[in-house]
Amino acid sequence: MLYYMFNKPQGCVTARSDMIHKTVMDYFPPELAAKLHPVGRLDKDTCGLLILTDDGDLDFKIMQPDRHISKTYFFYAAGTMDDEKKQRLESGIAMAGFISKSAVFTFNNVYHMRDLEQFIPGKLRERYMKNPDGSAFSASLTIHEGKKHQVKRMLEAVNCKIFYLRRDSIGMLRLDDDLEQGHFRPLTDEEVSMLKKIK
Secondary structure, eight states: OOEEEEEEOTTOBSSSOOSSSOBGGGGSOHHHHTTOEESSOOOTTEEEEEEEESOHHHHHHHHOGGGOOOEEEEEEEESOOOHHHHHHHHHOOEETTEEOOOOEEEEEEEEEGGGGGGGSOHHHHHHHTTSTTOEEEEEEEEESSOOTTHHHHHHHTTTOEEEEEEEEEETTEEOOTTOOTTOEEEOOHHHHHHHHTOO
8 A cells, every 4th residue: 555645835736637737646756646646635725734545445534524533734814813713713613504613723923914925825915915014823723624615714704814724734644844845755654553543
């Protein structure tokens, strides 16, 4: 069986093939790409940890919604954070079609928008930089489900707008700090074992 960790860059889609966009498989040599498939997906503008494997059982185990596997995301967002918003994020937010389960919010730092210009996607930069003194912050959020655009939608519900999102962990598996964006490496035996122990 094959198990790889990939640090997905922004701008590519999580798919085996796409007629318009570059895919995560384009970063792998053809002979390896032919054998692998991504476990789950990250949005085109989201970067970070992605697992690729040829192990269908592991894929099924990780992707089953009722397993509630934790996933931690780091982000930069426009707006401000306070205790009331943090409480709402952690206790569950009602959104179209579902209510988020309990989450863990970790506040990191405050910024002005001008401090984070390099992290704003080009297509959004002009709009965000109209107010370079605007409030922004960094934080991490750990969730236990994986609805479409969930982290972004949760922050929008407390009047904050994420413009940079990176997945740092799936369960106990953490993104390797030494793995540059667009690069991949095989998972270690210990990391594979960690994933297979997911209940």
